[in-house]
Amino acid sequence: MKMTITEKILARASGSxxxxxxxxxWVDVDILLTHDVCGPGTIGIFQQEFGRNAKVFNREGVVIxxxxxxxxxxxxxxxxxxILREFVKEQDLPYYYDPGTPAYCGVCHLGMPQHGHVRxxxxxxxxxxxTCSHGALGAFATGIGNTDAGFVMGSxxxxxxxxxxxxxxxxxxxxxxxxxxxxxxxxxxxIGVDGATYCAMEFVGEAINDLSIDERITICxxxxxxxxxxxxxxxxxxxxxxxxxxxxxxxxxxxxxEDAPVLKTYTYxxxxxxxxxxxxxxxxxxxxARDVKDVKLDRSYIGSCTGxxxxxxxxxxxxxxxxxxxxxTCLVPAxxxxxxxxxxxxxxxxxxxxxxxxxxxxxxxxxxCAACLGGPIDTFGRTHSDEVVISTTNRNFIGRMGSKEAQxxxxxxxxxxxxxxxxxxxxxxxx
Amino acid sequence: xxxxxxxxxxxxxxxxxxxxxxxxxxxxxxxLVPTIPEEYAKLGSYAMAGxxxxxxxxxxxxxxxxxxxxxxxxxxxxxxxxxxHAPVAIGAAGCKAIVAESYARIFFRNCVxxxxxxxxxxxxxxxxxxxxGDEAEINTEEGTITxxxxxxxxKLKEIGAVGPVIAxxxxxxxxxxxxxxxxx
Numbered sequence: 008m009k010m011t012i013t014e015k016i017l018a019r020a021s022g023s024x025x026x027x028x029x030x031x032x033w034v035d036v037d038i039l040l041t042h043d044v045c046g047p048g049t050i051g052i053f054q055q056e057f058g059r060n061a062k063v064f065n066r067e068g069v070v071i072x073x074x075x076x077x078x079x080x081x082x083x084x085x086x087x088x089x090i091l092r093e094f095v096k097e098q099d100l101p102y103y104y105d106p107g108t109p110a111y112c113g114v115c116h117l118g119m120p121q122h123g124h125v126r127x128x129x130x131x132x133x134x135x136x137x138t139c140s141h142g143a144l145g146a147f148a149t150g151i152g153n154t155d156a157g158f159v160m161g162s163x164x165x166x167x168x169x170x171x172x173x174x175x176x177x178x179x180x181x182x183x184x185x186x187x188x189x190x191x192x193x194x195x196x197x198i199g200v201d202g203a204t205y206c207a208m209e210f211v212g213e214a215i216n217d218l219s220i221d222e223r224i225t226i227c228x229x230x231x232x233x234x235x236x237x238x239x240x241x242x243x244x245x246x247x248x249x250x251x252x253x254x255x256x257x258x259x260x261x262x263x264x265e266d267a268p269v270l271k272t273y274t275y276x277x278x279x280x281x282x283x284x285x286x287x288x289x290x291x292x293x294x295x296a297r298d299v300k301d302v303k304l305d306r307s308y309i310g311s312c313t314g315x316x317x318x319x320x321x322x323x324x325x326x327x328x329x330x331x332x333x334x335x336t337c338l339v340p341a342x343x344x345x346x347x348x349x350x351x352x353x354x355x356x357x358x359x360x361x362x363x364x365x366x367x368x369x370x371x372x373x374x375x376c377a378a379c380l381g382g383p384i385d386t387f388g389r390t391h392s393d394e395v396v397i398s399t400t401n402r403n404f405i406g407r408m409g410s411k412e413a414q415x416x417x418x419x420x421x422x423x424x425x426x427x428x429x430x431x432x433x434x435x436x437x438x
Numbered sequence: 439x440x441x442x443x444x445x446x447x448x449x450x451x452x453x454x455x456x457x458x459x460x461x462x463x464x465x466x467x468x469x470l471v472p473t474i475p476e477e478y479a480k481l482g483s484y485a486m487a488g489x490x491x492x493x494x495x496x497x498x499x500x501x502x503x504x505x506x507x508x509x510x511x512x513x514x515x516x517x518x519x520x521x522x523h524a525p526v527a528i529g530a531a532g533c534k535a536i537v538a539e540s541y542a543r544i545f546f547r548n549c550v551x552x553x554x555x556x557x558x559x560x561x562x563x564x565x566x567x568x569x570x571g572d573e574a575e576i577n578t579e580e581g582t583i584t585x586x587x588x589x590x591x592x593k594l595k596e597i598g599a600v601g602p603v604i605a606x607x608x609x610x611x612x613x614x615x616x617x618x619x620x621x622x
Contacts, residue, residue: 031599033618044468048522051473056610057619076469083469090471136520136544152522152548153472158609162619166609168599200456201514205543234517234542289456380465380519404458404518406488409466 011172012241012263013207016147019261020130028171028270036068038124039159040133042115043073045152047090049134052157063098064163070102070124071095072115077106077375081383113342113374116140116228116312120220121344123254127242128261132159137312137401139230143223144250145242145260150231170207170236171270173198177214179278184435186322187222188314188399188419190214191229192283194273196293204234206270209263214277215240220249221318228313229401232290282434284397285417288405296422296434305394307332307427308408309420310339310372311379314399317348319420324359326424326435327366333430336368337388339377346374368427381409390415397426444578446535447586448507451496452570453489455512459519459545461488463527472526481523482530494570497531504531508574508583509555511538512565516545522552529554535576537583537594539563550600551609558583559595567592 008025010018018025021032041049053061063069071091076084088106095103102124104112112118116137119125127145131138134156141148151165159165175194195202208230215223223240230238240246242260250258284299286292309315309323320340340346349359349371360371378388379400390396390413398408403415416432425435467484470477483502486493496504509528515538516524525548528536535556536549549557558576560583568574573586581594597604606612613619 029599045521047471048473051471055473081469087469087471134520134522136518138520150520150544152520152525152544152551154522154551154609155547158551158613158619162613164613164618166603166613200517201540201542204514204540231518234514236543380460383466383469402458402460402518404460405490406464407460411488411491 009264009267011207011209011267011269012145012261013147013172013209013237013239014169014267015261015263016128016130017167017169019128026169028169030169032167032169033164034130034167036132036159036163036165037129038068038070038131039156040070040072040115040119040131040135040138041156042071042075042135043084043087043091044075045134045156046071047087048153049156049160050090050094052154053160056157057161061161063160066098066100067102068163069100069160070119071100072104072112072118073106074114075376076382078373078387079383079385084383111343114312114315114376117316117341117345120144121253121342123256126250126254126256126258127246128259132156132165136231137228139235139238140224140228140312142230142237142239143220143227144246145240147237147239149237170205172207172209173203174209174211174269174272176272176274177210177212177277178274179214179276181214181217181277182280184282184421185277185280186419186421187218187225189280189283190277191226192285192293192417193280195229195233195291196285198233200232200289200291201234203230206235208233208235208238210238210240216243219318220245221316224316225313229290232401282419282422282436284422284432285403287414287416288403290402290417296418296432299416299432300434302416302432303395304334304397304426304430304432306334306396307336307423308378308388308396308398308400309423310337310341310377311400312341313401314420315339315341315345317345317352319399320349320359321352322420323424324354324362326421326428326438328354328362330366330428332367332427334427336427337372338363338368339372339388340374342374346371378408381407397423397432399423446507446576448574449505450508450510450568450570450572450574451504451506452565452568453509453511454565456514456517457511458517459521459524462486462516462524463521464488468521468523470523472523478526478530481527482532485527485531504533507532507534508576509533509536510564510568511536512563513540515541517542520544522548525549525552525554537564550603553608561593561595564592
């Protein structure tokens with residue numbers, strides 16, 4: 008039977024010859040990811056259900072990356088990291104990235120690939136909806152709750168329904184000033200925030216092959232914004248090269264059958280794409296940047312697992328080089344590695360950091376999830392009033408960045424940087 | 439609220455389409471850990487705190503619990519985050535069932551896995567059939583919800599593949615029953 012890449016991975020992990028959409032299968036999990044917001048509750052469930060002295064299913068299969076509420080005075084946030092620390096010590100877990108130490112890495116969805124925990128063909132579950140990011144490297148990856156995660160922690164297994172696949176074929180050459188963010192916002196705008204509910208979103212085609220690994224992560228990261236179970240991009244030479252540069256662990260890439268049946272195929276010519284935004288307060292509220300050029304801004308925010316990668320900062324720096332921002336511009340690199348790359352990456356002899364300082368941006372924040380999800384009251388970049396923000400993050404729900412009265416427009420780093428210069432939403436082609 | 443045998447009778451709270459998890463429990467309350475009993479109760483007192491300021495309050499400020507035992511909603515209820523704090527907050531507040539036209543996947547699964555709130559799907563959109571404060575009665579055996587004021591009956595969908603998990607009382611009990619994990 009012909010199978011998609013998602014079906015083949017789930018067949019492999021459930022020990023079946025073949026699976027089909029709708030089958031409920033027990034799947035062996037390769038990696039369980041958790042963080043400071045859901046880790047303590049997951050550990051609580053694990054200990055309640057498997058016993059105080061139980062051991063995790065595989066020490067190397069549990070990756071704990073605190074990243075949400077790190078740079079805050081909130082006492083409970085610190086208490087939660089302490090719960091993780093104690094558990095890691097008790098279980099002797101090798102993959103823990105402790106805040107305040109050289110091991111700290113920042114946002115889990117970029118820490119995972121950077122530290123070699125994402126490998127093609129594997130099954131990754133995480134207590135964070137953006138776990139779907141890891142499909143960018145050809146893994147099956149999906150977000151789960153604490154109870155399921157507690158179950159996985161003790162058993163190494165999860166009951167999954169094999170999803171139908173929606174295939175997105177992106178043909179053509181990407182025009183200048185278009186990024187992966189414009190592609191995924193366009194797709195979500197077309198299919199809606201529940202357009203892929205329960206489905207796998209598989210991204211293929213020339214325009215996907217042309218994307219860097221970072222840009223592929225942007226696409227898969229936002230699959231959940233259309234309700235998908237997972238986003239996935241078939242591995243290619245770029246994937247293999249990236250993964251081999253990050254881990255010595257062996258892995259077996261899995262490829263789908265090209266003629267495997269799918270629920271629906273959507274075909275796009277990306278050469279027709281234009282810079283766009285998602286207007287408040289839903290990621291599917293698509294508009295071209297030019298359509299909303301009259302929207303005046305209070306802040307531009309560049310950060311998060313979706314929009315705080317080194318490629319995002321390079322795009323922003325290309326725009327901000329030799330220009331000045333006119334609104335508060337917050338920069339939050341997702342990981343420590345990316346923070347360091349802001350110094351080592353140069354454009355015309357100037358580091359990205361110098362470019363941002365010269366442009367008048369706020370001092371670069373330490374890496375974490377920061378204001379992408381609002382967070383504790385003292386979180387960097389959080390909204391507190393009726394601010395109008397353009398942001399490279401992935402959600403613009405009411406109150407998402409803190410205040411319910413704030414208005415958040417999602418956009419690419421190019422559009423967010425161009426808008427920072429003019430103070431109103433600006434198509435980067437018009438700058 | 440009355441709950442006997444297969445009948446759940448309670449006041450309803452009516453919400454709209456695409457109620458996301460940030461509206462169900464805003465992120466600054468995610469420092470609370472659901473498995474710590476006093477924090478579980480606190481989460482309940484913040485349920486639906488992220489709804490727009492114009493929305494009717496879901497929680498009675500004096501008790502920290504909800505007077506509404508049933509939530510009625512439109513499409514894609516619980517979209518967004520995987521935070522299990524969301525179904526926990528609704529359940530901890532005292533709301534025992536949600537009747538939505540459809541659900542976001544992770545939220546639905548978290549309801550099933552935790553047993554905090556029963557996620558029913560309605561066959562038709564019910565947000566215009568009920569208003570907040572109306573009395574309703576869910577009959578689990580017949581798969582219906584009734585508007586008590588005039589006896590109008592609306593069909594609920596079959597629960598489907600997760601039925602055995604719900605019947606067993608959650609994911610752990612189900613997995614023990616079928617021998618995936620050892621008896622606890």
